[in-house]
Amino acid sequence: MFSSFEFLPLLLKGTLITLEITFISLAISLVFGVFVALARISNIFILNKIASVYISIIRGTPLLVQLMYVYFVLPELGLKLTPFTSAVIGLALYESAYLAEIYRGGIQSIAKGQLEAAYAIGMNYNQAMKRVILPQAFKNVLPAVGNSAILLLKNSSLTSFIAVNELMHTGELLATSTFRSLEIFTLVAAIYWILHYPMTLLVKHMERKMDIDSNKRH
């Protein structure tokens, strides 16, 4: 009799790739999302329109379609990417659109008076954004960003469709070659749960911290 734990080394290899994809694409989207959000609230018409269209397309189409597009269609336009790079780009573009909307909500939740006060002490728009508005907005949106990161971790399983050897892909290959779906997918699910749990705790911690801070202010 074989123990299902014999599959763990291979699954953990896949887990490592899952984490790489998730955190690289998250790092990119955390930054890119800010620029998209700023473009979205910008008074410059063309910037605003580009950001709006980008967000609309990304949020209005399934992630799987986007991944397929990056992996299968871009080579026809002369841009050939590895499965890993395609996955990172696909997930980063997807996550950026969602984060941009979260950031936008955060920025717009800051009272108008804050911006006016910043102008009153001689700051220009960029300085006011950098020093006054964005720090407060980020603090407000941290829990939402955390939840979005958890979703990104789970969404990374879709990259198995473009042959990325991440956790889900590894699980599928093991299941089809050994016919032991019960054990393998149970382990895969357990690993995803273990990965998501610390992130959930972190989000809860941030939410509590924010509650304490807002209570202090009032």
Added chain:
Amino acid sequence: MKTRNVVLGLITIVMLAMLGACGGKDAGSKEAVGKESTIETIKDRDKFVVGVKYDTKLFGLQDPSTNKVEGFDIDIAREIAKNILGDENKVELVEVTSKTRIPMLNNGDIDAIIATMTITEERKQEVEFSEVYFEAGQSLLVKKDSDIKKVDDLKKGDTVLAVKGSTSAKNIREKSPDTTVREYENYQEAFMALKAGHGNALTTDNSILYGMAQQDSNFIVLEETFTDEPYGIAIKKGDTEFVDEVNKVLNELHESGKYDEIYEKWIGEKPKN
């Protein structure tokens, strides 16, 4: 409270993993359960439900304009339906992939698998097989101007594309351990990836590759085959009555010359006996 949640979560995971560990080597294999044999089920339903490929030219390919699925495997399925139910149209074609076909059979979603399925010892642990109904061999599909003329030309750094759940990926890893193997959901995706330049070659049975080469003349199938791939019709484990019935149909097809007719219709030549 927080600690209790973590402990409960970990206990659940350990229990699930232990449940998995109890599965043993043959966790997937099931004896045919239930009172009715597959033949009786088919007769009661008045329809033969068969798992076929929808993406494999020559064997089972769906025409997007008509939604009709046609191919060698489909014609074999129709002949079995004709034999059991007296009408070749009393057949329901359910799409399967290399990855989903055995679970679908074991779940009772389909009565049989006729889907370019190679008979292997591992698979015999899971399902019953009919006699061989098609002899194929694994080969490579490459660009016409490729340097790869035979499987031994594959070198470190080359990428070979295959399909999840097929024997091809396993075979190519053994035959050419230095190459990178990427596995896709189905043949059309693997072929799309090859056309997009994501690999140097695509590997599966030559019979399937010939269909792909017909779709795009920029690609050729290498003459050399490096494995034998005997296709069998898969039936639920333990249902020997239905296996015998299917074998009887296959023998009749050979004796009547109908098999040669179907073979020539799709493969374009008479079978090599």
